[in-house]
Amino acid sequence: MAVIKQNAKLPDLGATLLGAAMALPCIMLSAQAETAPEKGTLSFKYLNYKERQQVTGNSGQSVAWTDSQSGASAYDDRVRVKATATSVLLPLNGQWSLSGTLVTDSISGASPAYHTQSLSKLQDFRRAVDTSLTRYLPNGKLALGLSHSGENDYTSRAVSLLATQASEDKNTTWTAGVAIQRDVINPANQIVANEKKRGSDWLLGVTQVVSMNDVVQLNVGHYSGRGYFSDPYKIYDERPTDREHQTLQARWNHHVSAFNGTSRLAYRFYTDTWGIRSHTLDAEWVQRLGSEWRVAPQLRLYSQNAARFYVEVDPRIAPFPPSPSPNALHFSEDQRLSAFGAVTMGLKVTRQLSVDTAVDVKLEQYGQKAAWKFTGVGSQGLAPFYARSIQVGITHSF
């Protein structure tokens, strides 16, 4: 990784690792595809992602001024990511399969040192490998996953194990998974060295076929981590050395034969020991057009409250960072720990080129604002934040 130092500040770890975050080994709960695959699959997907935030005035309040000539609002560019993900699934025989995914991320742009202020340039590259070996059983499967992600200032390893068990009629599937992660952090600014973060999580799920056109899923997850959770590239950032969170997720896929379309709805509740609670609603309609095309508009609504140690913008001294309370053990001025709401709108188009090959394109637009919090007032003084992304993918079975 090559981080460009500018303004004597380094970019925040989270943002420099935006791509680092991508396509890491996750084992997914699914009721379908419990049998060994008969064909291999090769998939590739390219992502082009770009963030920007509205220009802020000296008070820290966003300024919705417009360029008098162009009429466009003024924005500062933030992180930009170009990522590739290549995945292969190989059936070994009737009972085993092996899969692997390689992800590369090139990250550039700028990230705030506190709140949405003091944007600092950054550049980064990351490579991650994820492998999984699956054993198929008469009514279930067992999957072992291994992963490694590396760059200059952050190394992560993870091991996961997932088991599924379906009922005789295969209408009900129970799933249980466990995973452990070991991360080592060596920030380029050497504020700390060889810091570690260790975590484990588990997930229980049940998927139920409700009718010929309905399938529902309920998942409960728990994460527990210990170690270095602070962001070494942020000003005034001292977080607890442990964190636990729980999630409850419900999903429902419903096919409407009359329209040859499918609605996909999901809700997730999240709560953690830092005092954050969030609600996430996902809605998607997949419309089939003939036998070749699928068009899928998507909407995502999100809302969270602030971590209990988040330090709000002080309008009396903005745009300068407020000092944490002298007695405070933990504090952070990270925008991501503030209270806000977010909206994502997306459109995905898939074309089936043949029985074995499909291509897809997806466009997404994301916005994050205090005023979009579902209830109450979000954190004040932060610049509204936006992102857009384009994905292009191809999948081929062989």
Add this chain to the structure above:
Amino acid sequence: MLARMMALMVLLAVQGCAIIQPVEAWQKGTLALPEMTFDDDPLERGYKEHTYTSKEASSGGSSIGGGGCGCN
């Protein structure tokens, strides 16, 4: 909280199984459509989950083992 979530899950599964008419194997053509599954595009899911993890405080929900993110 966790215990309540799990109790809810078990209750829904048991209750659901009791009132739902079983769907036979030959009636599952629609259920086999990619859009009726919960993980029809794993690469897209990977991008999605970790992009949101880097912009918001929440993570997790439907997958495990996603280590490596420094997105505090």
